[in-house]
Amino acid sequence: MAAYLTSESLPYANILALVVLPLLVTYAVTAVGNWGYRNGDASREPPRVPYWIPVLGNTFGFAYNTEKFLASVISKFQKVPLRIFVGAEQMYYIPQGKPILELFKASRHLTTHSLNVMTLRDAFGVPIPDVKLYIGDKSGVTAKPAAGFEDADPAHRFHFIEHRDLQTLLSGSSLNVMTNNFIRLYTKSIETDARFATGDWVEIDNLYTWMRDDIAYAALESFCGEKFLELSPTFMEDFWAFDHILPKLFKRLPRWLIPSCYETRDKAFASVLRFHNYMRENLLMTDEETLAKEWTPEFGSRLITARQKLLQTTGFSPEGAAALDLGLIWALNANAIPAALWMLLNILVDPDLKDRVITEMGPAFQEGSLSFDLEKLCSGPLLTSIYCETLRLRVAAPVGRTSTIPDLKFGRWQFKEDVCMLSTSWYGGRDPDFWNTGRTLPDGSVEHPVDTFWAERFLRYSDDPASGPVRKPVVNPTHSSDTGKRTVDEDRKARAVTDGTHGYWYPYGGGYNMCPGRHFAKQELMVSVALVLRAYEIEIVDLESAARVKPNMEYFPFGTIPPKGKIATRIRRRKL
Ligand code: HEM
Structure with missing residues (x-):
C-alpha cells in the first residue's frame, strides 16, 4: 500500500x-x-x-x-x-x-x-403574531387548567374551548345535522347533474376529480353554509389548487422562491377571509339565538359560528382567524375525499366485489330511490371492511x-x-408481522400482501378462525371455494372488526387529540360511495391500468395519499 x-x-x-x-x-x-439499546x-x-x-x-x-x-x-x-x-x-x-x-x-x-x-x-399562512397567541395559551385542553395556569381567564382558554367545541359539535345531534345536510346536498347534486340527464354514457377523464368536486361541495356547504360559495364561487377550484401545492409549502421555501405556490394559497385564503368578514359584519356575537342554531344557510354549522366567536373573543386578527379556518376546511376535505375515491376505485376494478357491495347496500335504500336508512347502510360489514382497509392502506396522516x-x-x-x-x-398499517395476509400460496408468497387492497381483511367469518384483520399463528382459512372468493351469503354473516388492531391501525391518531372529524368522515365515505354506486353505472376505460394506479407520494406524510394520474371512466345514470 x-x-x-x-x-x-x-x-x-x-x-x-x-x-x-x-x-x-x-x-x-x-x-x-x-450500544445496548435493545437490552437492559x-x-x-x-x-x-x-x-x-x-x-x-x-x-x-x-x-x-x-x-x-x-x-x-x-x-x-x-x-x-x-x-x-x-x-x-x-x-x-x-x-x-x-x-x-x-x-x-x-x-x-x-x-x-x-x-x-x-x-x-x-x-396555512397564520401570521406570526397569531401563532404567538396560539402558543401563548398554555392552560391545556382539559376543563381543569394545567398546573401553574389555574388563574387563566376561562373565556381566553383557546385550546380548551377549541378542543371541546370540536369534540361536541362533531358528534351527537350536531353531527346528525351535519351528516343529514351532507346527504341532502350530495343527493341533490347527483339528481340535478345535467351531464347525465339523457341517460347516455358520458366520458369522464378523471374519476377522482369528478367525485372529489361533488363531495367537497356538499361537505363545505354542510359546514359553512350556502353563503360561503355565493361570496366566492371559485373557492372549490382554488382550494384544490392549494391542496396540490401544499407539500411544497411544508418544505418552508420562501415566497420569492415559489411565488406561484404562495399566490395559490392567497387565493384560497382570500375566500375564507371574505366569509369571515361577512360573518363579522352580519352575525352579532351576542345573538345567542342564531349561535344556538345547528345550521343556517348564511353562517353554516354551529361549529363554524362557535369558532368565529372563539376566534374573536381570544383576539385573533381577521387574517389569523381566516388562516386557522382554512386549516379546518383542509382537514375537512383533504383526508376524507381521496379515501372515498380509493374505496370506490377498489370496488369498481373488481366486478365480483362491486356486485356484492351493491347487494349488501340494496336493503338500506328505498325502492326506486336514492333515499336510504343511514344506520342500515353504515352497518354493512363488507362496506365497513372496505372503509377500514382503505384507511389502512392509504392514510399517512401525521400524528405530532x-x-x-x-x-x-x-x-x-x-x-x-x-x-x-x-x-x-x-x-x-403495512407491518407484515401484524396483519392477516390470507393464505400462503404454493410458491410461498402470501395471497394478500400488506401493500395490496383486500376487501375482506377486516371481516371476521364465524366459521373461519383464520379470518379477521390480525395475523393468526396458524393460518388455515376455510373459504367457500378454492378461488378464495366470498359469497353474498357469507358477507351477510360476517362482522367487520378492528379489535386488536390498535397500535397498527390508527388512521385518526389517538388519545386526547384523536381526530374529532372521524365520525363525520366515516359516514361521508360510506354514504358517498354507496350513493355513487346506486345512482350510476360506472365503467373504467382501462381496468388493468386503473388497478395499478399508485398513490401520489408527494403527499407523504401529510394525510390520505391521493391517486397519481387520471382514471378515465364512462358513466351513465341508472334507471332506478
Ligand atoms: C379519512 C378522513 C380523515 C383522516 C384519516 C383524518 C386523520 C386525522 C389525524 C391523524 C389527525 C391527528 C390526530 C392525532 O394527532 O392524534 C386529525 C386531526 C384533526 N382532524 Fe381529521 N381526519 C379525517 C377527517 C376529518 C374530517 C372530516 C374533519 C372535519 C372537520 C377532521 C378534522 C380534524 C381536526 C380539526 C383535527 C385536529 C384536532 C386537534 O388538533 O385536536 N378530520 N385527523
Whole structure:
C-alpha cells in the first residue's frame, strides 16, 4: 500500500483525510450512544439514527425521501422509538405497536403544538403574531387548567374551548345535522347533474376529480353554509389548487422562491377571509339565538359560528382567524375525499366485489330511490371492511406531540420536553408481522400482501378462525371455494372488526387529540360511495391500468395519499 503513496499523491491523501475523517467521526459519535439499546431495563433516550454530516444530520433522507427513510430506520432499529436530527433540530419518531399506544396513553403530558405550529405557519399562512397567541395559551385542553395556569381567564382558554367545541359539535345531534345536510346536498347534486340527464354514457377523464368536486361541495356547504360559495364561487377550484401545492409549502421555501405556490394559497385564503368578514359584519356575537342554531344557510354549522366567536373573543386578527379556518376546511376535505375515491376505485376494478357491495347496500335504500336508512347502510360489514382497509392502506396522516414535562417516560424510553414526537399509521398499517395476509400460496408468497387492497381483511367469518384483520399463528382459512372468493351469503354473516388492531391501525391518531372529524368522515365515505354506486353505472376505460394506479407520494406524510394520474371512466345514470 505504502508503495503507491508518492510525494505528489500525499496532499490528496491529506485532503481526503480532512474530508472523510470528520464524516467518520460524526458517524461514530452519533452511533456509539446506541450500544445496548435493545437490552437492559434502564430507562434511556431512544437510539439515535446515525448520520455522517454534522448540522445536516438526517435532514436529506428525511426531507426528500421521507417514506423510504422512515421505513428503513424503523425496520433497522426493530420498531423502537428513534431520535432523528432534522433541520438542525431533534425529533422523535414513535413507531407502531406498544410505543404508539403508550404515547396515546400519556396524553395528559402532551400537546400537539409543535406540529400544529409548523402546519399553521408554513402551510396555512397564520401570521406570526397569531401563532404567538396560539402558543401563548398554555392552560391545556382539559376543563381543569394545567398546573401553574389555574388563574387563566376561562373565556381566553383557546385550546380548551377549541378542543371541546370540536369534540361536541362533531358528534351527537350536531353531527346528525351535519351528516343529514351532507346527504341532502350530495343527493341533490347527483339528481340535478345535467351531464347525465339523457341517460347516455358520458366520458369522464378523471374519476377522482369528478367525485372529489361533488363531495367537497356538499361537505363545505354542510359546514359553512350556502353563503360561503355565493361570496366566492371559485373557492372549490382554488382550494384544490392549494391542496396540490401544499407539500411544497411544508418544505418552508420562501415566497420569492415559489411565488406561484404562495399566490395559490392567497387565493384560497382570500375566500375564507371574505366569509369571515361577512360573518363579522352580519352575525352579532351576542345573538345567542342564531349561535344556538345547528345550521343556517348564511353562517353554516354551529361549529363554524362557535369558532368565529372563539376566534374573536381570544383576539385573533381577521387574517389569523381566516388562516386557522382554512386549516379546518383542509382537514375537512383533504383526508376524507381521496379515501372515498380509493374505496370506490377498489370496488369498481373488481366486478365480483362491486356486485356484492351493491347487494349488501340494496336493503338500506328505498325502492326506486336514492333515499336510504343511514344506520342500515353504515352497518354493512363488507362496506365497513372496505372503509377500514382503505384507511389502512392509504392514510399517512401525521400524528405530532411534544412532552410538557421534563423526561416523560413510557416503557423504558425517556423523552425530552419540547422535542417534537412524530408518528403516522402508514407503517403500522403495512407491518407484515401484524396483519392477516390470507393464505400462503404454493410458491410461498402470501395471497394478500400488506401493500395490496383486500376487501375482506377486516371481516371476521364465524366459521373461519383464520379470518379477521390480525395475523393468526396458524393460518388455515376455510373459504367457500378454492378461488378464495366470498359469497353474498357469507358477507351477510360476517362482522367487520378492528379489535386488536390498535397500535397498527390508527388512521385518526389517538388519545386526547384523536381526530374529532372521524365520525363525520366515516359516514361521508360510506354514504358517498354507496350513493355513487346506486345512482350510476360506472365503467373504467382501462381496468388493468386503473388497478395499478399508485398513490401520489408527494403527499407523504401529510394525510390520505391521493391517486397519481387520471382514471378515465364512462358513466351513465341508472334507471332506478
Ligand atoms: C379519512 C378522513 C380523515 C383522516 C384519516 C383524518 C386523520 C386525522 C389525524 C391523524 C389527525 C391527528 C390526530 C392525532 O394527532 O392524534 C386529525 C386531526 C384533526 N382532524 Fe381529521 N381526519 C379525517 C377527517 C376529518 C374530517 C372530516 C374533519 C372535519 C372537520 C377532521 C378534522 C380534524 C381536526 C380539526 C383535527 C385536529 C384536532 C386537534 O388538533 O385536536 N378530520 N385527523
